[in-house]
Amino acid sequence: MDKPLETMEPEIDPRRSALMSRIRSSNTRPEIAVRRLLHALGYRFRLHRRDLPGKPDIVLPRHRLALFVHGCFWHQHPGCRLASKPKTRQDYWTPKLAGNVQRDQLAQEALAAMGWRVEVIWECDARKPAELERRVLEALKLGVSAMRGKGRG
Numbered sequence: 001m002d003k004p005l006e007t008m009e010p011e012i013d014p015r016r017s018a019l020m021s022r023i024r025s026s027n028t029r030p031e032i033a034v035r036r037l038l039h040a041l042g043y044r045f046r047l048h049r050r051d052l053p054g055k056p057d058i059v060l061p062r063h064r065l066a067l068f069v070h071g072c073f074w075h076q077h078p079g080c081r082l083a084s085k086p087k088t089r090q091d092y093w094t095p096k097l098a099g100n101v102q103r104d105q106l107a108q109e110a111l112a113a114m115g116w117r118v119e120v121i122w123e124c125d126a127r128k129p130a131e132l133e134r135r136v137l138e139a140l141k142l143g144v145s146a147m148r149g150k151g152r153g
C-alpha cells in the first residue's frame with residue numbers, strides 16, 4: 001500500500017512545536033498532513049470556507065463534515081503537553097486563550113445548528129502518521145480497512 005505520509009518529519013521538540021504553533025497560519029504543517037491523507041483516500045474537500053462559522057480548515061461538502069485542525073497551544077487541547085500556558089504574562093495569556101476556546105465552542109455549536117458534523121483534529125495527533133490516520137478515518141466514520149486497497153489518487 002502506498003503511504004504518502006511516510007515522508008513526514010518525525011515528531012519535533014515540543015518547545016519548538018509550541019513556538020511554531022504561535023505563528024498563526026492557515027496552512028500549518030498538521031493541516032497539510034490531514035489534507036494529504038484525505039486526498040490519498042480520494043475525498044474532495046474545500047479549504048477555509050469563510051462563509052461558515054469559525055472558518056473551518058477543511059470542509060467536505062458532500063458529507064457535510066467540517067474539520068478543524070487545531071494547534072494544541074492556541075486552542076488549548078485539554079490535557080495535552082503542548083497546551084501548557086506560558087509561565088509569564090498570565091494576565092495576558094489566560095483571557096486570550098480562554099477567548100479562543102470559547103470562540104471555537106460557539107463556532108462548533110453554530111455549525112452543528114446548520115446541520116454540519118464537526119470534528120477536531122489536534123496538532124499532536126496530526127504529527128504522528130498512525131494516529132492521524134486513525135483520527136481521520138474516525139472523523140470520516142470509516143473503518144481502518146479503508147486505507148487498504150486505496151492507492152494514491
Ligand SMILES: [Zn+2]
Binds near residue numbers: 124
Ligand atoms: Zn494536543
